[in-house]
Amino acid sequence: MIAFHRTALAQQLVQALQGRSLMGDAHNGLFLAAPRRTGKSTFLQGDLAPALQQDGVEVVYVDLWADTRRDPGTLIAEAIAQALQSHLGLVARTAKKVGVKSVKVAGALDIDTSKIGQIDGLTLVDALRSLQQAADRPVALIIDEAQHALTSEAGEVAMTALKSARDQMNKPGQVKLMLVMSGSDRDKLLRLVVNAGAPFYGSQIQALPPLDTDFIAHVAELVEAQRPDLVPVDRAGLQLAFAAFGHRPQFFMAAMGAVLSPLSGGSGRFEPALQQAAQDQQAQDEAQMESDYLGLKPTEQAVLWRMLDQGPRFRPYDAEALRFYREKLGRPISVQQAQKALESLRQRTPALVWKSARGEYAVEDAAMHRWFQVRLEGGKWPPATEQGDLPFDDE
Ligand SMILES: Nc1ncnc2c1ncn2[C@@H]1O[C@H](COP(=O)(O)OP(=O)(O)OP(=O)(O)O)[C@@H](O)[C@H]1O
Numbered sequence: 059m060i061a062f063h064r065t066a067l068a069q070q071l072v073q074a075l076q077g078r079s080l081m082g083d084a085h086n087g088l089f090l091a092a093p094r095r096t097g098k099s100t101f102l103q104g105d106l107a108p109a110l111q112q113d114g115v116e117v118v119y120v121d122l123w124a125d126t127r128r129d130p131g132t133l134i135a136e137a138i139a140q141a142l143q144s145h146l147g148l149v150a151r152t153a154k155k156v157g158v159k160s161v162k163v164a165g166a167l168d169i170d171t172s173k174i175g176q177i178d179g180l181t182l183v184d185a186l187r188s189l190q191q192a193a194d195r196p197v198a199l200i201i202d203e204a205q206h207a208l209t210s211e212a213g214e215v216a217m218t219a220l221k222s223a224r225d226q227m228n229k230p231g232q233v234k235l236m237l238v239m240s241g242s243d244r245d246k247l248l249r250l251v252v253n254a255g256a257p258f259y260g261s262q263i264q265a266l267p268p269l270d271t272d273f274i275a276h277v278a279e280l281v282e283a284q285r286p287d288l289v290p291v292d293r294a295g296l297q298l299a300f301a302a303f304g305h306r307p308q309f310f311m312a313a314m315g316a317v318l319s320p321l322s323g324g325s326g327r328f329e330p331a332l333q334q335a336a337q338d339q340q341a342q343d344e345a346q347m348e349s350d351y352l353g354l355k356p357t358e359q360a361v362l363w364r365m366l367d368q369g370p371r372f373r374p375y376d377a378e379a380l381r382f383y384r385e386k387l388g389r390p391i392s393v394q395q396a397q398k399a400l401e402s403l404r405q406r407t408p409a410l411v412w413k414s415a416r417g418e419y420a421v422e423d424a425a426m427h428r429w430f431q432v433r434l435e436g437g438k439w440p441p442a443t444e445q446g447d448l449p450f451d452d453e
Pocket residue numbers: 060061062063064092093094095096097098099100101242269306307308
């Protein structure tokens with residue numbers, strides 16, 4: 059497995075987070091969106107976190123998808139508590155050695171050493187402030203899949219607490235708490251920043267740039283080093299294939315491995331085979347979405363259709379939506395029926411629909427929007443079963 063590092067990008071973000079770049083608002087929180095499997099977590103953990111640490115920043119990383127059964131609020135609290143504990147552990151050990159029982163961190167916050175490691179009693183704001191003082195350096199909290207915090211009330215509360223910690227700890231020219239939030243769906247992340255009631259109202263969502271020409275050049279060099287018979291590798295061809303793989307390195311590298319394998323039986327150039335593999339993958343992804351859609355009950359299909367059609371404007375039960383369902387199904391649908399359909403879209407594995415603690419809905423996989431759009435423009439919406447059945451028969 060190869061690891062390609064994006065050092066320059068990480069450096070730029072470090073500067074921005076510390077409020078050192080002239081423009082931008084990253085010191086108020088950096089919100090990064092990029093599609094699934096495009097390398098967000100790898101970048102945050104492998105490039106951004108080390109760059110921050112090198113710059114003298116204490117980094118706390120938490121992935122809210124690490125365990126979806128646990129409450130996002132708890133996961134955030136635990137990650138902070140763990141970092142705090144390792145620092146207090148040191149302070150406490152030193153204190154013990156010289157015979158001191160109570161620990162005062164940096165002269166400001168009293169920490170009851172018996173509570174070390176427990177976040178309860180200590181609010182998130184206090185915990186972050188204690189961590190900053192105990193570490194005696196600025197703190198960066200990186201929350202991966204941050205949109206997941208909005209699916210529970212405790213998660214929402216945690217987000218509001220983080221906003222408040224940021225406002226208390228940062229002053230112009232002095233950033234002590236940096237917040238980085240990432241997610242695979244821009245629309246969902248938007249709910250953290252977009253309306254006046256949102257915790258980070260006023261912040262912008264940035265697109266984390268996909269891996270691109272530098273990554274392709276790196277891969278091409280690796281191939282050329284290993285297979286002198288293939289020099290020069292067609293970089294433009296690789297680039298096209300990578301784009302067709304949706305800039306997802308995992309699928310791209312797997313296909314590279316397959317077409318370059320001595321077992322592939324291919325002769326001549328490997329680049330066309332790679333592009334073919336990319337098209338096959340795309341067709342396979344689309345076939346999966348189609349079969350998921352066709353496997354739904356008619357009411358579920360209608361609700362999902364509306365959601366794909368409306369995007370962030372989707373309101374499941376307004377008069378327009380109910381009219382839409384009736385029109386597509388040829389019979390009226392009650393609010394309860396629509397509700398039931400939404401619930402079962404959410405309960406499927408894998409879930410097709412995401413719901414926030416405030417009752418907002420979105421499709422789980424943003425790639426579905428593109429699939430819908432392409433089919434719509436190609437006159438191929440809605441998908442129909444092979445036998446040519448109308449998808450909206452009886453239930
Ligand atoms: N810079 C990179 N160099 C090489 N491979 C990479 C790089 N970034 C990501 N990958 C590979 O791509 C795959 C997905 O990466 P990662 O988990 O970081 O993506 P993600 O966007 O966080 O995905 P998810 O949406 O599932 O959370 C992994 O198999 C990883 O090894």
